[in-house]
Amino acid sequence: MIIGWNDVGFHGLNQIPTPNIDALAYSGLILNNYYVTPICSPSRSSLMTGKYPIHTGMQHSVLYGAEARGLPLGEKLLPQYLKELGYTNHIVGKWHLGSYTRKYLPLNRGFDSHLGYWTxxxxxxxxxxxxxxxxxxxxxxxxxxxxxxxxxxxxDVFTDESVKIINNHNGSNPLFLYLAHAAVHSANPYNPLPAPDKMVEKFDYIQNYDRRKFADRVVRAIKISPFQETIESNKRKKVCVTGTTSLITPQLAATLDRANFCEGRGKMLVPRYIQI
Incomplete structure (x- = not known):
């Protein structure tokens, strides 16, 4: 699942309310032309290493739960560099860079804590x-x-944990918080669009039921007003807020390719912003 270019207000959508992400975008830098690997593990590997996936062996596909590989241990990751500069590093949410042995897990790759999932x-x-x-x-x-x-x-779990980490952090040393929300990433195959019923009902003006569930996931994924308020009240702890959509599954990518979704241009359009 993916947030599309026109699923956010700062690109002209009026169907799904996205005021908080719009505010972040308008007060920061909106990127209208950039390129990224459109599936999960390869793109996350680039974020952690600063390298194209082809240079780390992560270019082919996503990692599966029992797969005997991960982001190579010889690669020094962003939190490991930051640790040398005195940062406290936390990850909240999805890892998906290897979990078949402990050596590949976040706590052994520069992070001090992790609340989230490995697969x-x-x-x-x-x-x-x-x-x-x-x-x-x-x-x-x-x-x-x-x-x-x-x-x-x-x-909600990931947002609440992130707010707690920022509020409890000792501002005498810098903080790096990697918040990797699950939404709007697809969930398990038998229920790829889970959303609380009471929230979905708020979008009854949208005719398609799956679209209503998707709208709720978009809003909840970027309903970051508590998170943003926490950042604003802890400005001395703030470094950078960067946002993009959750990445699509290989299965969805193949479906989009077969449907000629990208009109043969080899890309999907998604929103991106940076606030410093």
Missing amino acids: GHQDYFDHTAVEKPGFGLDMRRNMNIAYDLHGQYST
Whole structure:
């Protein structure tokens, strides 16, 4: 699942309200022409290394739960560089850069804490991950399963945790917070668009039901007013806010290709902003 170019207000949409992300975009830098790998693990590897995926062996596809590989251990990652400069580093949300041994996990790659999941997708309520050859719970608090979060909507969990981290941080040293929201990424195959019913009802003016669920996921994924307010009240701790859409699955990419969604141009248009 992906947020499209016209799914945000700062590109002219009036169907889905996106006031907070619009405010961030208008007060920062809007990028109208940029290129990125359109699937998950390769693009995340570039974010963490600053390298094209082809230079780290991550260019082919996403990582699956039991796959015996990850972002190569010989690569020094962004949080490891920041650690040398005195930063405290936290990751909230999705990792998806390798989990088949502990060496590939966030806490061994420069992060001090992690609340989120290791694999490619999860159910947004019970936090199970369904990937061949099996399934299991994948909501972690550092190295442990976060059983207490069962039934809580992932997007809300990640936003609340991020606000808590910023508020509790000691401002005497710099903070790096990598917030990798799940929404609007697709969830498990049997329910790829999970959204709370009471929120979906607010979009009853949209005829297509799946589009209504998608609209809710867009709004909740970028309903960052608590997060933004926290940043504004902790400006000395602030470094940079950068936002883009969650990345699509290979299956969706193939579907879009078959449907000639990109008209043979090899790209999909998604919004991007940076606020410093």
